[in-house]
Amino acid sequence: MRGGAPIEFPPHMDRSRRRVAVLLLLPALLVVAVVAAAPIGLLFRVALYPPGPVAPLSGGPELDSFAGLLSAPYPSVALRTLRLSLLTTVLVTLLGFPVALFLSRSRGLSRRIQTLLIVSPLLMSVVVRAYGWMLILGRQGFVGETLAALSLPRVGLLHTEAAVLLALTESFLPFMILALAASLDRIDPDLLAAARGLGASPVRTFFAVVAPLTLPGFVAGASFVLVGSLSAYAIPALLGGSAARTFVMEIYELVTISFDWPTAAAASIVLLLFASALLGGAALLSRRRSARTFGA
């Protein structure tokens, strides 16, 4: 890499146009610096104070707040959060693939209508959708009432890990569908015909040709879903409650209830680094896997 230049310009751009480009980028860079970079810097600073509900932050710098994350309940909460995210990603992929296949095969108006239907849940606040799930899953909700009407024992799914998983899957499904469909769109239909002609059954063709060529879409979708569900708050808080506490819920309570800002900051940093590592790893993996297939 060339030293010194933080921005890569296209080679055909001359000096004066580069200067204009920098000027145009400046406002956006300033916003990012103020609303993202500075708070993250502050977060690091706060995490270095001694943990505990202290009113004026003082003392340190020390790493005790990070050490505190190694004791209960954090490890088990982290594990549950990770489990929920991974399961969400798996479910979203399994449910999303057939829909994405269907979507990528339609054209014109029907395609636009399908896309609208898939995206429409995103137009609603996640809180509203979580509330909807509460009405459905609660003991007095749709599931409970239906069971009661059938003279079966009234079982509520609310405040379980399953409820959180269900709602997370529902809320992240559109992203995975769109990411997969974008990849599927780029597959030349002749490739499928070629595979069949060479002796591959439809199922074999899917695994030997379609799946590998959808890898970029899967990696993009999976990173988004993984990181998004790791940091989801409203859905676990409303549907899981105390029965399925997640990492972000812990952070929220550290900030608003126990006022342990250093620990909250440390937990945030751990989550941030973990998510960044996931995204970086995914990008690296997909680049290495697909450089020769799709070009850099």
Added chain:
Amino acid sequence: MNPRDAGLALEGLGKRFGETESVSDVTLRVGRGELMALLGSSGAGKSTILRCIAGHLEPDSGEVWIGGELMAQAPPENRNVGMVFQSYALFPHLSLRRNVAFGPERRGASRGTAADLADEMLERVGLLELADRYPREISGGEAQRVAVARALAIRPEVLLLDEPLSSLDQTLRRELRSLLRSLQRSFEATTVWVTHDQEEALTVADRVAVLNRGRLQQVGTPLELHTRPANTFVASFVGKMNLLPAAPEPGRPDTFRLPGGPVLRAERDAGPGSGAAAGEVLLAMRPEVVQIGHPPAAPGFNRIGATVRRIAFLGDRLEVELELEGGTRLLARGNTLFESLAREGDAVRLYWPVADTRILIR
């Protein structure tokens, strides 16, 4: 030829998409090991026929026989058909070796055996040293050869080539044409070569099937198509042809009168137009057979006077546009000797063999 004896047989094949009839009533027999060119302009139904043979499309009517067996609704993977796509359709996520090994592997060869076979095939098309490359790392001509190697690696009963050379430049096209031809011969694969390029079809094929708007126009050797076209479409699609409206003389089916008086002769059974009523007949002759100069004394020649209207130099030949008595236009092509015989505006004598005059239906 019985469909059971043919390498490939189509019996009354028909396929429509919505309202439009893409292919109708196509019956075609390709002998074992024969190379049949399927010639037609775009939209003539060539690709539809290929896809029906390969099993990617189900015909609405008719039958497909491959190697003497009726393919009822057999899926593509159960037909022994190798296909080279116009886009080549190489798997972008697999190395060239794995691309070529794909077919043998799917047909039960172990990974090692399939890879060895793939290397052998790549060597035959001269690309063994690129075996570890990926499709996007090679040129169009190389991709074309890999596609052929991949199609032949399954030792197909029938080889289908969909416009195999259309996206390559002229020099490469000639080179690959002969490579394809020699591979096809050594594999003895019954082959259908789809093209819209009549020169390609005539030079490469044992026989050519001319298709127009989903219907077969004529099937024959390149020479037959050239000298005895079945109709005006074939006549003008395959090379250039003079088509002169003419009326048969009453009681003399071999004699025709052109508008304005000139009389020409053709042999009695020289084409589908013989015996047709007046106003429906076109006399057809190639510009190459029309000679300028003093006709020989021998019988068997059409002789006629004309005025030279235009002379064009075609590189190695001259093309002369002539006007007959009565205003009918006629083209003659010949060597540069023509130049000494005719200048624009000259009155000249023309002659050509009666045997080279075809009678077609308008």
